[in-house]
Amino acid sequence: MVYLSIVIPIYNEELIVKELxxxxxxxxxxxxxxxxxxxxxDGSTDQSWKRVLESNIENAKVKGLKxxxxxxxxxxxxxxxxxSKGDWVVVMDGxxxxxxxxxxxxxxxxxxxxxxxxxxxxxxxxxxxxxxxQRIFYILLNFLxxxxxxxxxxxxxxxxxxxxxxxxxxxxxxxxxxxxxxxLGFTRASIEADHGRRLEGKPSYTFKKRVKLATDIIIAYxxxxxxxxxGLGLILSAFSLILxxxxxxxxxxxxxxVIGWPSLIASILFIGGINMIILGIMGAYIxxxxxxxxxxxxxxxxxxxx
Numbered sequence: 001m002v003y004l005s006i007v008i009p010i011y012n013e014e015l016i017v018k019e020l021x022x023x024x025x026x027x028x029x030x031x032x033x034x035x036x037x038x039x040x041x042d043g044s045t046d047q048s049w050k051r052v053l054e055s056n057i058e059n060a061k062v063k064g065l066k067x068x069x070x071x072x073x074x075x076x077x078x079x080x081x082x083x084s085k086g087d088w089v090v091v092m093d094g095x096x097x098x099x100x101x102x103x104x105x106x107x108x109x110x111x112x113x114x115x116x117x118x119x120x121x122x123x124x125x126x127x128x129x130x131x132x133x134q135r136i137f138y139i140l141l142n143f144l145x146x147x148x149x150x151x152x153x154x155x156x157x158x159x160x161x162x163x164x165x166x167x168x169x170x171x172x173x174x175x176x177x178x179x180x181x182x183x184l185g186f187t188r189a190s191i192e193a194d195h196g197r198r199l200e201g202k203p204s205y206t207f208k209k210r211v212k213l214a215t216d217i218i219i220a221y222x223x224x225x226x227x228x229x230x231g232l233g234l235i236l237s238a239f240s241l242i243l244x245x246x247x248x249x250x251x252x253x254x255x256x257x258v259i260g261w262p263s264l265i266a267s268i269l270f271i272g273g274i275n276m277i278i279l280g281i282m283g284a285y286i287x288x289x290x291x292x293x294x295x296x297x298x299x300x301x302x303x304x305x306x
Contacts, residue, residue, distance in 0.1 A: 004028060004035040004107070005086030009076030010052075010094035011042045017051035021062060023100040031107055037062045039094070040080045043070030049303070056305050066303040074175040075299045077155065081164055083304075090158045091177060098156040099196040106158040106191060115163050115186035118178070119156040121195040137214065144218045144225060147182060153190065154178065162186070173292050174220035219288050226285065229278040236274060 006024060010017065021037065028035045039052045041064065055062040065079050077091055090106065092098035102119060109117045141149055155177050159167075166184050182188075218225060 001087065002034055002036050002085040003032040003087050005084035005089045006035065006037045006103075007040065007077060007080030007084055007089060007091045008038065008094045009040045009042050009073055009080065010044065010048050011070065011073075012044045012046045012048060013094045014044070014047040014051050016094060016096055017048060018055060020094060020096060020100065021055045021059065023096075025059065025061075027100045027103050031104055035061060036084070036086065038080045038083055039064040040076040041066040042073065042076040043067055052305065062305070064305040065301055068300040068302040071299045072175075074177050077177045078175050079299050079301070081167055084164060087161050088158055089161070089164050092156045093154070097196045098154075099193065102156070102191075102193040103158070105193065109189055109191050110158050110160070112189070113187065114189040116159050116181055116188045117157060118150075118153045118188070118190045120150065120152040120190050120192045121154070121156075122152070122192050137211075141214045141218065144222065144228075147179065147222070150190075157181070172220070173296070173298065174216060174288065175298060176216070176220065179220075215284075219284050225281045229281050232274065233278065236271065
Protein backbone atom coordinates (compact mmCIF):
# COMPACT_ATOMS: atom_id res chain seq x y z
CA MET A 1 0.00 0.00 0.00
CA VAL A 2 1.30 3.45 -0.91
CA TYR A 3 1.38 5.92 1.98
CA LEU A 4 0.97 9.17 0.02
CA SER A 5 -0.41 9.85 -3.47
CA ILE A 6 -0.15 13.19 -5.24
CA VAL A 7 -2.82 13.77 -7.92
CA ILE A 8 -1.98 16.52 -10.40
CA PRO A 9 -4.20 17.37 -13.41
CA ILE A 10 -2.22 19.16 -16.11
CA TYR A 11 -3.12 20.91 -19.34
CA ASN A 12 -0.35 22.33 -21.53
CA GLU A 13 2.24 22.46 -18.74
CA GLU A 14 5.27 21.11 -20.63
CA LEU A 15 7.54 23.82 -19.22
CA ILE A 16 6.59 23.08 -15.62
CA VAL A 17 6.44 19.28 -15.27
CA LYS A 18 10.13 18.60 -14.52
CA GLU A 19 10.48 21.49 -12.09
CA LEU A 20 7.32 20.31 -10.31
CA UNK A 21 8.61 16.72 -10.06
CA UNK A 22 11.93 17.88 -8.61
CA UNK A 23 10.29 20.05 -5.98
CA UNK A 24 7.80 17.29 -5.11
CA UNK A 25 10.56 14.72 -4.65
CA UNK A 26 12.48 17.07 -2.37
CA UNK A 27 9.39 17.65 -0.26
CA UNK A 28 7.82 14.17 -0.17
CA UNK A 29 10.97 12.35 0.91
CA UNK A 30 10.74 14.33 4.17
CA UNK A 31 7.31 12.80 4.86
CA UNK A 32 7.60 9.21 3.69
CA UNK A 33 9.62 7.47 0.98
CA UNK A 34 6.59 5.40 -0.01
CA UNK A 35 4.79 7.83 -2.32
CA UNK A 36 3.53 8.17 -5.88
CA UNK A 37 3.11 11.19 -8.15
CA UNK A 38 0.17 10.82 -10.54
CA UNK A 39 -0.06 13.23 -13.47
CA UNK A 40 -3.34 13.33 -15.39
CA UNK A 41 -2.86 14.88 -18.83
CA ASP A 42 -6.23 16.36 -19.67
CA GLY A 43 -5.84 16.42 -23.45
CA SER A 44 -2.79 18.69 -23.66
CA THR A 45 -1.80 19.90 -27.12
CA ASP A 46 1.86 20.51 -26.22
CA GLN A 47 4.59 18.13 -25.00
CA SER A 48 3.25 17.72 -21.46
CA TRP A 49 2.78 13.94 -21.78
CA LYS A 50 6.27 13.54 -23.21
CA ARG A 51 7.66 15.32 -20.15
CA VAL A 52 5.70 12.96 -17.91
CA LEU A 53 7.14 9.97 -19.80
CA GLU A 54 10.66 11.35 -19.38
CA SER A 55 10.07 11.89 -15.65
CA ASN A 56 8.81 8.31 -15.33
CA ILE A 57 12.00 6.98 -16.90
CA GLU A 58 14.05 8.97 -14.40
CA ASN A 59 11.83 8.14 -11.42
CA ALA A 60 9.42 5.18 -11.24
CA LYS A 61 7.40 6.98 -8.57
CA VAL A 62 6.06 9.23 -11.33
CA LYS A 63 2.93 7.72 -12.88
CA GLY A 64 0.39 9.11 -15.28
CA LEU A 65 -2.84 8.98 -17.21
CA LYS A 66 -3.34 10.55 -20.60
CA UNK A 67 -6.98 11.27 -21.38
CA UNK A 68 -8.19 10.97 -24.96
CA UNK A 69 -9.25 14.64 -25.03
CA UNK A 70 -9.84 17.61 -22.75
CA UNK A 71 -12.61 16.44 -20.42
CA UNK A 72 -12.17 19.20 -17.85
CA UNK A 73 -10.17 19.89 -14.72
CA UNK A 74 -12.46 18.11 -12.26
CA UNK A 75 -12.84 15.03 -14.45
CA UNK A 76 -9.05 14.78 -14.57
CA UNK A 77 -8.97 14.98 -10.77
CA UNK A 78 -11.53 12.17 -10.66
CA UNK A 79 -9.35 10.02 -12.94
CA UNK A 80 -6.35 10.62 -10.68
CA UNK A 81 -8.27 9.77 -7.52
CA UNK A 82 -9.54 6.55 -9.11
CA UNK A 83 -5.95 5.56 -9.88
CA SER A 84 -4.47 6.59 -6.51
CA LYS A 85 -3.50 3.98 -3.93
CA GLY A 86 -2.28 6.09 -1.04
CA ASP A 87 -3.53 6.12 2.53
CA TRP A 88 -3.43 9.89 2.07
CA VAL A 89 -4.03 11.68 -1.22
CA VAL A 90 -3.01 15.24 -2.04
CA VAL A 91 -4.83 17.02 -4.88
CA MET A 92 -3.03 20.01 -6.36
CA ASP A 93 -2.78 21.99 -9.59
CA GLY A 94 0.22 21.53 -11.84
CA UNK A 95 1.16 25.17 -12.42
CA UNK A 96 3.24 25.61 -9.20
CA UNK A 97 0.72 28.09 -7.80
CA UNK A 98 -0.01 25.25 -5.39
CA UNK A 99 3.45 25.03 -3.83
CA UNK A 100 4.81 21.51 -3.14
CA UNK A 101 6.54 22.85 -0.02
CA UNK A 102 3.13 23.20 1.65
CA UNK A 103 2.40 19.45 1.54
CA UNK A 104 4.29 18.73 4.80
CA UNK A 105 2.17 21.31 6.59
CA UNK A 106 -1.00 19.80 5.10
CA UNK A 107 0.06 16.32 6.22
CA UNK A 108 0.87 17.41 9.77
CA UNK A 109 -2.51 19.13 10.11
CA UNK A 110 -4.30 16.00 8.85
CA UNK A 111 -2.48 13.88 11.44
CA UNK A 112 -4.14 15.94 14.17
CA UNK A 113 -7.27 13.89 13.41
CA UNK A 114 -8.80 15.46 10.31
CA UNK A 115 -10.06 13.55 7.26
CA UNK A 116 -9.84 16.58 4.97
CA UNK A 117 -7.54 19.60 5.04
CA UNK A 118 -7.70 22.40 2.47
CA UNK A 119 -5.19 25.17 1.82
CA UNK A 120 -6.37 28.76 2.18
CA UNK A 121 -4.22 30.84 -0.17
CA UNK A 122 -2.65 34.02 1.20
CA UNK A 123 -0.85 36.86 -0.63
CA UNK A 124 -2.49 36.13 -3.95
CA UNK A 125 -1.11 38.24 -6.82
CA UNK A 126 -4.46 39.41 -8.24
CA UNK A 127 -5.25 43.10 -8.76
CA UNK A 128 -7.69 45.15 -6.68
CA UNK A 129 -10.42 45.19 -9.36
CA UNK A 130 -10.21 41.40 -9.77
CA UNK A 131 -10.53 40.89 -6.00
CA UNK A 132 -13.68 43.05 -5.90
CA UNK A 133 -15.25 41.06 -8.74
CA GLN A 134 -14.23 37.83 -7.05
CA ARG A 135 -15.86 38.88 -3.79
CA ILE A 136 -19.14 39.69 -5.56
CA PHE A 137 -18.87 36.43 -7.49
CA TYR A 138 -18.56 34.33 -4.31
CA ILE A 139 -21.40 36.19 -2.56
CA LEU A 140 -23.73 35.28 -5.45
CA LEU A 141 -22.36 31.73 -5.62
CA ASN A 142 -22.92 31.12 -1.91
CA PHE A 143 -26.43 32.60 -2.04
CA LEU A 144 -27.59 30.65 -5.09
CA UNK A 145 -25.86 27.34 -4.32
CA UNK A 146 -26.81 27.15 -0.64
CA UNK A 147 -23.21 26.23 0.19
CA UNK A 148 -20.44 28.21 1.83
CA UNK A 149 -17.49 28.56 -0.51
CA UNK A 150 -14.25 30.15 0.64
CA UNK A 151 -12.75 32.36 -2.05
CA UNK A 152 -9.25 31.62 -0.73
CA UNK A 153 -9.61 27.86 -1.25
CA UNK A 154 -9.47 25.91 -4.51
CA UNK A 155 -8.53 22.24 -4.92
CA UNK A 156 -5.21 22.09 -3.02
CA UNK A 157 -5.95 19.64 -0.22
CA UNK A 158 -5.19 16.34 1.45
CA UNK A 159 -7.81 13.64 2.06
CA UNK A 160 -7.58 10.18 3.58
CA UNK A 161 -8.44 6.88 1.92
CA UNK A 162 -11.94 6.76 3.42
CA UNK A 163 -12.79 10.09 1.80
CA UNK A 164 -11.29 8.95 -1.51
CA UNK A 165 -13.45 5.83 -1.54
CA UNK A 166 -16.55 7.88 -0.70
CA UNK A 167 -15.71 10.26 -3.56
CA UNK A 168 -15.30 7.32 -5.95
CA UNK A 169 -18.79 6.09 -5.03
CA UNK A 170 -20.28 9.45 -6.01
CA UNK A 171 -22.41 8.48 -9.05
CA UNK A 172 -23.17 11.83 -10.66
CA UNK A 173 -21.86 13.01 -14.01
CA UNK A 174 -21.36 16.52 -12.62
CA UNK A 175 -17.87 16.46 -11.12
CA UNK A 176 -16.68 19.27 -8.87
CA UNK A 177 -13.95 18.19 -6.49
CA UNK A 178 -14.13 20.73 -3.66
CA UNK A 179 -17.94 20.90 -3.72
CA UNK A 180 -18.24 17.13 -3.56
CA UNK A 181 -15.72 16.87 -0.71
CA UNK A 182 -17.71 19.46 1.25
CA UNK A 183 -20.95 17.57 0.55
CA LEU A 184 -19.46 14.26 1.75
CA GLY A 185 -18.87 15.67 5.20
CA PHE A 186 -16.08 14.13 7.33
CA THR A 187 -13.92 16.15 9.70
CA ARG A 188 -12.44 19.19 7.99
CA ALA A 189 -9.77 21.77 8.67
CA SER A 190 -7.70 24.28 6.75
CA ILE A 191 -4.24 25.80 6.83
CA GLU A 192 -3.02 29.09 5.43
CA ALA A 193 -0.13 29.22 2.97
CA ASP A 194 1.31 31.73 0.52
CA HIS A 195 0.06 31.43 -3.02
CA GLY A 196 2.76 30.46 -5.51
CA ARG A 197 3.45 31.93 -8.94
CA ARG A 198 3.39 30.19 -12.28
CA LEU A 199 6.85 29.25 -13.50
CA GLU A 200 5.85 29.55 -17.16
CA GLY A 201 2.77 29.96 -19.37
CA LYS A 202 -0.61 31.52 -18.73
CA PRO A 203 -3.52 30.34 -16.54
CA SER A 204 -6.15 28.30 -18.43
CA TYR A 205 -8.94 29.28 -16.00
CA THR A 206 -10.38 32.49 -17.40
CA PHE A 207 -13.10 34.53 -15.68
CA LYS A 208 -15.60 33.17 -18.24
CA LYS A 209 -14.68 29.59 -17.29
CA ARG A 210 -15.06 30.44 -13.61
CA VAL A 211 -18.58 31.78 -14.24
CA LYS A 212 -19.48 28.61 -16.17
CA LEU A 213 -18.07 26.47 -13.36
CA ALA A 214 -20.10 28.40 -10.78
CA THR A 215 -23.27 28.01 -12.86
CA ASP A 216 -22.69 24.26 -13.15
CA ILE A 217 -22.08 23.97 -9.39
CA ILE A 218 -25.28 25.87 -8.60
CA ILE A 219 -27.37 23.66 -10.89
CA ALA A 220 -25.72 20.44 -9.68
CA TYR A 221 -25.99 21.11 -5.95
CA UNK A 222 -28.94 23.42 -5.38
CA UNK A 223 -32.54 24.06 -6.43
CA UNK A 224 -32.48 27.64 -5.14
CA UNK A 225 -32.70 29.19 -8.64
CA UNK A 226 -35.97 27.32 -9.21
CA UNK A 227 -37.32 28.52 -5.88
CA UNK A 228 -36.18 32.03 -6.74
CA UNK A 229 -38.05 31.80 -10.05
CA UNK A 230 -41.21 30.67 -8.24
CA GLY A 231 -40.90 33.53 -5.76
CA LEU A 232 -40.38 36.05 -8.55
CA GLY A 233 -43.45 34.72 -10.37
CA LEU A 234 -45.57 35.05 -7.22
CA ILE A 235 -44.37 38.60 -6.60
CA LEU A 236 -45.14 39.68 -10.17
CA SER A 237 -48.56 37.99 -10.04
CA ALA A 238 -49.43 39.75 -6.78
CA PHE A 239 -48.24 43.08 -8.21
CA SER A 240 -50.39 42.60 -11.34
CA LEU A 241 -53.47 41.80 -9.22
CA ILE A 242 -52.97 44.92 -7.09
CA LEU A 243 -52.46 47.05 -10.20
CA UNK A 244 -55.60 45.57 -11.83
CA UNK A 245 -57.66 46.28 -8.72
CA UNK A 246 -56.37 49.86 -8.66
CA UNK A 247 -57.36 50.37 -12.33
CA UNK A 248 -60.89 48.97 -11.78
CA UNK A 249 -61.49 51.02 -8.64
CA UNK A 250 -60.17 54.12 -10.38
CA UNK A 251 -62.44 53.56 -13.37
CA UNK A 252 -65.62 53.46 -11.28
CA UNK A 253 -64.69 56.17 -8.78
CA UNK A 254 -62.64 58.74 -10.68
CA UNK A 255 -63.42 58.05 -14.30
CA UNK A 256 -59.88 56.78 -14.61
CA UNK A 257 -58.84 55.35 -17.98
CA VAL A 258 -55.64 53.53 -18.89
CA ILE A 259 -53.43 55.45 -21.30
CA GLY A 260 -49.88 55.10 -22.50
CA TRP A 261 -49.05 52.42 -25.05
CA PRO A 262 -45.28 52.77 -24.46
CA SER A 263 -45.66 51.83 -20.79
CA LEU A 264 -47.92 48.92 -21.77
CA ILE A 265 -45.41 47.59 -24.30
CA ALA A 266 -42.59 48.03 -21.79
CA SER A 267 -44.56 46.00 -19.23
CA ILE A 268 -45.22 43.24 -21.76
CA LEU A 269 -41.56 43.09 -22.71
CA PHE A 270 -40.55 43.00 -19.03
CA ILE A 271 -42.91 40.15 -18.22
CA GLY A 272 -41.80 38.34 -21.39
CA GLY A 273 -38.18 38.70 -20.35
CA ILE A 274 -38.93 37.32 -16.88
CA ASN A 275 -40.73 34.36 -18.46
CA MET A 276 -37.72 33.65 -20.67
CA ILE A 277 -35.39 33.79 -17.66
CA ILE A 278 -37.56 31.34 -15.75
CA LEU A 279 -37.78 29.03 -18.76
CA GLY A 280 -34.01 29.28 -19.13
CA ILE A 281 -33.48 28.24 -15.50
CA MET A 282 -35.82 25.29 -15.97
CA GLY A 283 -34.06 24.40 -19.21
CA ALA A 284 -30.68 24.37 -17.45
CA TYR A 285 -31.97 21.84 -14.92
CA ILE A 286 -33.55 19.72 -17.67
CA UNK A 287 -30.23 19.81 -19.53
CA UNK A 288 -28.49 18.53 -16.39
CA UNK A 289 -31.02 15.69 -16.14
CA UNK A 290 -30.36 14.88 -19.81
CA UNK A 291 -26.62 14.67 -19.16
CA UNK A 292 -27.13 12.40 -16.17
CA UNK A 293 -29.47 9.89 -17.82
CA UNK A 294 -27.09 9.34 -20.77
CA UNK A 295 -24.59 7.75 -18.34
CA UNK A 296 -21.59 8.36 -20.55
CA UNK A 297 -18.15 7.56 -19.10
CA UNK A 298 -16.67 10.43 -17.10
CA UNK A 299 -13.42 10.22 -19.05
CA UNK A 300 -11.56 7.97 -21.48
CA UNK A 301 -7.96 6.93 -20.88
CA UNK A 302 -5.75 6.90 -23.98
CA UNK A 303 -2.47 5.94 -22.30
CA UNK A 304 -1.35 4.98 -18.81
CA UNK A 305 1.91 4.82 -16.91
CA UNK A 306 1.81 2.28 -14.09
